[in-house]
Amino acid sequence: MSETTTETPDETVEESAPAPVLPDHPVLRGLAEAFAGAEWSVSHGQDVVTVEADRLLEFATAARDAGFETISDITVVDWFRKRRVRFELVVNLLSMQHVVRLRILVPIHGDDPTVPSLCSVWPGANYAEREAFDMFGVVFDGHPDLTRILMPDDWEGYPLRKDQAVGWVPVQFKDSHKVD
Secondary structure, three states: OOEEEEEOOOOEEEEEOOOOOOOOOHHHHHHHHHOOOOEEEEEOOEEEEEOOHHHHHHHHHHHHHHOOOEEEEEEEEEOOOOOOOOEEEEEEEEEOOOOEEEEEEEEEOOOOOEEEOOOOOOOOHHHHHHHHHHHHOOEEEOOOOOOOOOOOOOOOOOOOOOOOOOOOOOOOOOOOOOOO
16 A cells, blocks of 8 residues: 655645455455456446456456356447547456356557457357457457458448448448348
8 A cells, every 4th residue: 555645834644545445255356366456346236347458368367267157248338539548348247156247347548459359268258359349440369250240341440439430321231131
């Protein structure tokens, strides 16, 4: 814990940094203790951890080994012109054996939207990562087949980015019947 000292003419006042928030659940507390740099909070009754991209794969592996056997969702939030770090990866995990959920947030800079793929940890991450790539342009390093999944292969841009121009071009999804 870091301390700062503020001197006033008559006295010295010591201020302490606030203690980090640690989760109540013992499995989550073990993860919190193993990853001291991660920031923990609670949002809408759910435990949330913010992890840097370079530690995501290590954290995900530890979470899986701690009992988070299911990855239920991966998505991206575009904070265009709202936050300093443009994108945020959101990974939702479920532990059925411990009956607990965990949301992982990963800040992603807009100039290099790259994070490690979680397919090696949870193979079910495959399609959700492809969708996040297709819609937001986030690159999942190490993904086995990072190709478009919803948009045509020759589509330019990423439709869910907030700076993507709104157009009138009808979208023809891959492998669907042609609309006349």
